[in-house]
Each structure stands twice: as structure tokens, then as C-alpha cells.
Amino acid sequence: MVGQVSACRACGGALSVTMADLGLQPPSNAFLTPEQAQQPEKRYPLRAKVCDLCRLVQVDYDVDPQELFGNYVYFSSYSDDWLAHAGHYCEMARRRFALASHSLVVELASNDGYLLKNFVADGIPVLGIDPSDTVAAAAGKIGVPTLVEFFGESVARRLVAAGRHADLMIGNNVLAHVPKLNDFVSGIAILLKPDGTVTIEFPHLLKLLEHVEFDTIYHEHYSYLSLYALEQVFARAGLKVYDVDELSTHGGSLRIYATHAARPGIADSESLRRVRAKEEAAGIAESDTYRRFGERVLACRRSVLDFLSTAKREGASVVAYGAAAKGNTLMNYCGLTRADIPAVADRNPHKQGKLLPGSHIPVISPDELLALKPDYVLILPWNLREEITRQLDGIRAWGGRFVTPVPEIRIHA
Numbered sequence: 001m002v003g004q005v006s007a008c009r010a011c012g013g014a015l016s017v018t019m020a021d022l023g024l025q026p027p028s029n030a031f032l033t034p035e036q037a038q039q040p041e042k043r044y045p046l047r048a049k050v051c052d053l054c055r056l057v058q059v060d061y062d063v064d065p066q067e068l069f070g071n072y073v074y075f076s077s078y079s080d081d082w083l084a085h086a087g088h089y090c091e092m093a094r095r096r097f098a099l100a101s102h103s104l105v106v107e108l109a110s111n112d113g114y115l116l117k118n119f120v121a122d123g124i125p126v127l128g129i130d131p132s133d134t135v136a137a138a139a140g141k142i143g144v145p146t147l148v149e150f151f152g153e154s155v156a157r158r159l160v161a162a163g164r165h166a167d168l169m170i171g172n173n174v175l176a177h178v179p180k181l182n183d184f185v186s187g188i189a190i191l192l193k194p195d196g197t198v199t200i201e202f203p204h205l206l207k208l209l210e211h212v213e214f215d216t217i218y219h220e221h222y223s224y225l226s227l228y229a230l231e232q233v234f235a236r237a238g239l240k241v242y243d244v245d246e247l248s249t250h251g252g253s254l255r256i257y258a259t260h261a262a263r264p265g266i267a268d269s270e271s272l273r274r275v276r277a278k279e280e281a282a283g284i285a286e287s288d289t290y291r292r293f294g295e296r297v298l299a300c301r302r303s304v305l306d307f308l309s310t311a312k313r314e315g316a317s318v319v320a321y322g323a324a325a326k327g328n329t330l331m332n333y334c335g336l337t338r339a340d341i342p343a344v345a346d347r348n349p350h351k352q353g354k355l356l357p358g359s360h361i362p363v364i365s366p367d368e369l370l371a372l373k374p375d376y377v378l379i380l381p382w383n384l385r386e387e388i389t390r391q392l393d394g395i396r397a398w399g400g401r402f403v404t405p406v407p408e409i410r411i412h413a
């Protein structure tokens with residue numbers, strides 16, 4: 001369960017193709033206090049491998065989920081765009097699935113209840129399931145009942161035994177975080193009503209490949225999902241995907257709609273056929289597609305290091321923004337420290353005053369960043385560039401510029 005993974009976590013196939021080898025890295029959410037930074041830090045191999053049979057991309061070294069998620073400091077409610085995204089989803093789902101006071105909506109990895117609270121406001125019963133007791137407590141305070149568990153077959157059976165069945169199940173950006181993929185999806189099949197739907201959002205592997213988003217590879221993400229690999233996982237659990245939305249979130253995501261395979265009268269949608277064809281055209285089933293990715297990752301690292309050494313030579317200051325997991329993969333893969341980047345700003349007060357894992361770069365507030373008057377702000381969560389550019393518009397007063405690192409360094413006008 002923990003440690004080296006020798007076979008595909010979905011189908012048991014061999015993992016002979018390496019897509020990216022990012023070296024030894026600490027868990028990307030293991031923020032440190034200045035005192036903890038004096039102690040040795042745990043680091044684990046971070047490699048993305050590809051299954052020979054089902055083409056599921058996955059890390060081949062599992063870190064204990066308790067170590068990764070036990071003290072999870074991420075609260076979803078801190079991103080304005082994401083809150084709006086959740087609100088629009090709930091409005092769509094309420095209408096499309098005719099949800100009402102007799103329905104039950106279950107969200108897996110419900111965090112602090114930021115999404116389910118929209119249904120609560122409409123009088124629709126909800127249940128959140130999340131392994132973190134701190135976020136569950138926050139959810140409880142805003143009226144979102146939350147079970148503190150890692151979801152899987154046994155939790156689903158317990159709920160069904162207690163007379164609970166879901167009309168709608170939601171899993172946003174959770175599937176990648178699940179080491180036992182088959183157990184998780186089987187749990188969905190158990191808890192879902194015969195005519196229920198589950199919607200699952202996940203960053204699309206196709207976008208990761210196209211835009212060299214290797215910085216979204218970290219230990220908390222056990223797998224990297226394509227529709228191609230996921231349809232096989234769902235079929236194994238007796239579920240079928242029938243529709244899909246292409247979303248712009250997290251650099252390009254899919255939202256799939258699935259139901260019981262035995263449910264009559266459900267046909268594949270036009271967009272499902274379109275995304276299948278797109279993946280096939282991109283070579284999702286071919287190993288060369290994944291091998292080429294590794295070369296582009298090396299080129300990205302070279303561009304980041306070139307940018308920083310040029311800035312240093314010219315006496316220009318560089319401060320980073322966004323103490324997110326993806327920033328940590330990039331910083332540690334590039335071997336950066338506070339000698340390269342003196343600070344990283346983040347709006348989340350739980351992170352301020354701490355140090356990033358591995359690189360030990362201190363986290364400051366956005367106001368502190370502005371006070372430093374940096375020449376460049378390196379935006380680590382590049383998918384939130386527009387939002388961050390709006391927040392930090394003040395840097396233009398002294399000619400400061402925004403920079404994004406992936407697929408290679410780009411200085412924005």
C-alpha cells in the first residue's frame with residue numbers, strides 16, 4: 001500500500017514507461033515552521049509512470065495518505081474563481097437532475113463545504129465526506145454535515161446499511177488523490193441510486209501533456225487521468241460514462257457524468273464521442289506520446305534557471321506568488337532555494353509564516369510582497385494567472401511584471 005508500486009493500481013498491468021522523473025521530493029503540502037526546518041525532511045521518489053495495458057498514468061511510489069492529507073492546510077474557499085465555478089455547477093445540477101428536498105447529494109472530498117452549501121441554501125439534503133477533521137469542522141459550522149473518512153467500499157456499505165442512497169454524487173479533483181482507485185469507484189457504484197448520476201472533475205491528462213504541466217505531478221496525485229483510462233476503471237465497477245464537459249479549470253479539466261451500466265435508455269453524448277476522438281488523435285494509447293513529454297520537462301527546467309540567472313545578473317528581484325502544491329514540484333525539481341527566490345506570497349493566512357517544503361522559501365502575505373516592490377512576480381499557480389494579476393495589479397506602479405513558468409518561462413506584458 002505504501003512504498004514502491006510494482007503494477008498498475010487500476011488493472012495490474014506493467015509500468016514500463018517513465019513519463020517524468022522529478023527526483024526525490026518532500027510531500028508538497030508539508031509546509032514547515034522555521035523550527036521544523038532545522039530537522040531533516042522526508043523525501044520520496046517522484047516519478048510518473050504509464051501502464052502498458054490501460055495507459056493510466058500514475059506515480060510509482062505511494063506515500064502514506066495520513067502523512068499527505070492529515071494536516072491538509074488547503075481551504076477551497078480561498079479562491080474566488082473556484083467558488084464561482086462551484087456555484088454555477090450546483091445551479092446546473094439542481095435543474096438537470098431535478099434535485100429537491102427528498103434528494104440526497106453526496107460530495108467526496110467535500111473540504112470545508114464550499115460547494116455543498118449551495119444545495120443547503122436550496123433545501124436539498126447533503127452529506128460531505130472528507131478525511132480531514134479540520135475542514136470537516138469548518139463545514140459543520142456552515143451547516144454542511146461531514147463524515148470524516150477516506151471514502152471507499154466499506155464507507156459506502158455502511159451508509160447504504162443506514163438507508164442512505166445518493167441521487168447525485170460529486171467528486172471534484174479527488175480521484176487523482178485516491179491510491180486505491182478501484183475501491184473508491186466501487187464505493188460510488190454501491191452508494192449511487194439505480195437512476196443516480198456521479199459527476200467527477202479532474203485535470204485532463206491531455207492538457208497536462210500538451211502544456212507540459214509536469215508541476216501538477218506530486219505525491220498527493222497518485223494518478224493522472226484521461227477519459228480513456230477512466231472509462232476502463234468505471235466499467236470494471238459496473239458504471240458507464242455517458243457525458244462529459246470540457247472545463248478551463250486547473251489548466252483544462254474534464255467533468256464526466258456516469259451512471260450504472262445496467263441503467264436503460266442512456267446513450268453516449270456527442271461531446272463524449274468528441275473527447276474520445278480527441279484523445280485518440282493525441283496518441284493517448286501510445287507509449288511514444290509519454291516518452292516525448294520527458295524531454296519537454298527538461299527544457300522547462302532550463303528556461304526557469306536561465307530566467308533566474310539573467311534576473312540576478314541584471315540586479316532584478318524575483319518574488320513568487322502562490323504557495324500551492326504545483327509550485328513546490330517546480331521549485332524542488334529546479335533545485336531552487338531562498339537564495340534564488342527570497343519569498344513566496346499567498347493569501348492563505350494558514351500558510352503565511354511557514355516555509356515551503358524542500359526549498360524552505362518563506363511564505364509572506366500579498367501586502368508584504370507589494371512592500372518588497374519586486375521587478376518580477378513568478379506566478380506558480382499559473383492556472384490562476386488572471387485572478388492573481390488582478391489582485392497584484394499594484395506592481396505595475398514601479399514597472400513590475402508577471403512571469404509564468406510552464407510550459408516554459410514567459411514574461412507577460
Ligand SMILES: [Zn+2]
Nearest residue numbers: 008011051054
Ligand atoms: Zn493499467
